[in-house]
Amino acid sequence: MSQEEKDVYVSFACQSCMQPIVLDESLDNIDVHSMAELSLPIYSGSSKTLDTEDVSAFDHFVPPYPLSDSINGTDFMLVSDGRDKKLSNTFKLKAELFDCLSSNSEIDHPLCGECADSILESMDQELKVAEQEWRDYKNYLERLEQQQDRPNIPALERELIELQENEKRMLSELEKLKKEEKSLNEEIKREEEEKVKLQKQEAIYWREYTKHRRELMLTEDDKKSLECQISYAEQQLEKLKDANIFxxxxxxxxxxxxxxxxxxxxxxxxxxxxxxxxxxxxxxxxxxxxxxxxxxxxxxxxxxxxxxxxxxxxxxxxxxxxxxxxxxxxxxxxxxxxxxxxxxxxxxxxxxxxxxxxxxxxxxxxxxxxxxxxxxxxxxxxxxxxxxxxxxxxxxxxxxxxxxxxxxxxxxxxxxxxxxxx
CATH class of the missing domain: 1.10.418.40 (Autophagy protein 6/Beclin 1)
Structure with a gap:
């Protein structure tokens, strides 16, 4: 394989993991019918084709990496971004093919093998869920078709009217409750402010209490000391009463x-x-x-x-x-x-x-x-x-x-x- 062919193979990156990918060689052999279909506009009413040299026409095109790298042990050289020269017809066809695929699905192309497998698994799960829902709806439809009694439309309409009235009444009640909630929130806010004031007053009270408690303890100590002094003085007085100064x-x-x-x-x-x-x-x-x-x-x-x-x-x-x-x-x-x-x-x-x-x-x-x-x-x-x-x-x-x-x-x-x- 020539160097030019290698450049073509590696000129695209995976739109999921953004890693450079090597395209399969079968994409090089596109028949005339496929090429005619690819020559049609991707979007109706669009006058732009791939014959123009405006690279911005590729909605989902990712420029190639200007790097030298190795993937899975295969040596290749990434080409430059290609914005300063004409792209080859083969490269344009591949780009338009990927652009068409991306436009017709929710998934951007091209994809590497691992990302494609991961997306397929996810789509399989979605398919299983959709199939289960389809079966459930089908069973429900069969039960409805097997029912002999048809639904009582007037009764259902009356029930609907009652439900609507109940809805109005409930909405009215809801409005009242909202007003009450607003009033209660305002009351709670006032109570919270009052709580903060009371907490501050409580802190001041406890400081004053501690101060007065300390003063009381000091006063009690002084009182006990004075009582001891008075007792000692009385004892000395009794002794002095029995004594004669002369x-x-x-x-x-x-x-x-x-x-x-x-x-x-x-x-x-x-x-x-x-x-x-x-x-x-x-x-x-x-x-x-x-x-x-x-x-x-x-x-x-x-x-x-x-x-x-x-x-x-x-x-x-x-x-x-x-x-x-x-x-x-x-x-x-x-x-x-x-x-x-x-x-x-x-x-x-x-x-x-x-x-x-x-x-x-x-x-x-x-x-x-x-x-x-x-x-x-x-x-x-x-x-x-x-x-x-x-x-x-x-x-x-x-x-x-x-x-x-x-x-x-x-x-x-x-x-x-x-x-x-x-």
Whole structure:
């Protein structure tokens, strides 16, 4: 086979899968009658023939592929698209044949073997379905022809009229239902909008609820804390009710030969040289105690006014504008300075006035040591001890101060007993 013949065979593509196909050689031997039929116009009234050089006249013509390829192992060369030169008569006849076939059926030609087989199978199925429908219609027609009673046309017409009226009524009802549906849809839309609003309000409510719930929990915690504090305060109050402020504030005791107040020693011994700062502090506590006791029972001292001023407390002589210091700054004996001695005598006088005031209120009250004119007398021995430093020994002076603190402790106990509920 020549190269030109190969070109003719492969100048068409399958109209289904668009793959190039090789035409059968029998298409080359078309008889004269067939060629005369093919020379007739494909469409009535059409003046175009294949003699024209307009390639667009082939309605279903697919240009050949300008490619080199191999199909089923057979080598061939695809020709060019052929638009720039005249086609051969044989190629035109084949193209018109395929165009005629395509025009007279719903299938475009040419087809390859596989696509043709697939279309034949599909058409076989359609044929079977058509044959089954034909048999069904034929059977139905035979049954109708065998029926002796003819259909009651008037009854059927009346039934048709009724059905038409029912149809009108149903359509009218359908219109009403559509209107109701539209109304319901609008109502649903409003309800949906209301639902969205309620959901937003619900979210706001839950936020507020959570906020207030948290505040409530914090308030309850604060309440419990306050209740615990109140309970503790009440317990402390009960303890304080049983306690006496004087006994707590002023603790009078002794340390060997020394009398002490709040652990400050009052006095000096050759064997125990107490620092004057400690003695002054002890005197300051003593003055504060007597001043507090006198204020508690409403006593105003005559001739003197004791002034608590820490370790620099003093006694003021009323009417003389003179201060007597109840603190020392140097050695034991100061023969040239008698103010300290005068201050201690004045303090003992004030303590005596306190005793006299208490005895007026309580005839059974009695101090363990007598006091008179700057001296303290021990009833058990009858010995008297001067509270002055001049012309006195450290032992005597220290003992007098110890007895004075003892009397002051008794006065403190009496005031505490009288004013226990205050």
């Amino acid at each position: 006994n707590i504030t002023f603790h009078i005791w002794h340390a060997g030969h020394f009398g002490t107040i709040n652990n400050f020693r009052l006095g000096r011994l050759p064997s125990a040289a107490v620092d004057w700062s400690e003695i002054n502090a002890a005197w300051g506590q003593t003055v504060l105690l007597l001043s507090s006791l006198a204020r508690k029972i409403g006593l105003t001292f005559e001739r003197y006014r004791i002034v608590p001023f820490g370790n620099h407390s003093y006694v003021e002589v009323i009417g003389e504008n003179r201060e007597l210091p109840l603190y020392g700054t140097g050695g034991f004996k100061f023969f040239w300075d008698t103010k300290f001695d005068a201050a201690m005598v004045a303090f003992l006088d004030c303590l005596t006035q306190f005793r006299e005031e208490v005895e007026k209120r309580d005839t059974e009250f009695l101090l363990p040591y007598k006091m008179e004119k700057g001296k303290i007398i021990d009833p058990s021995t009858g010995n008297s001890y001067s509270i002055k430093i001049q012309f006195n020994s450290e032992e005597q002076w220290t003992k007098a101060l110890k007895f004075m603190l003892t009397n002051l402790k008794w006065g403190l106990a009496w005031v505490s007993s009288q004013f226990a509920n205050d």
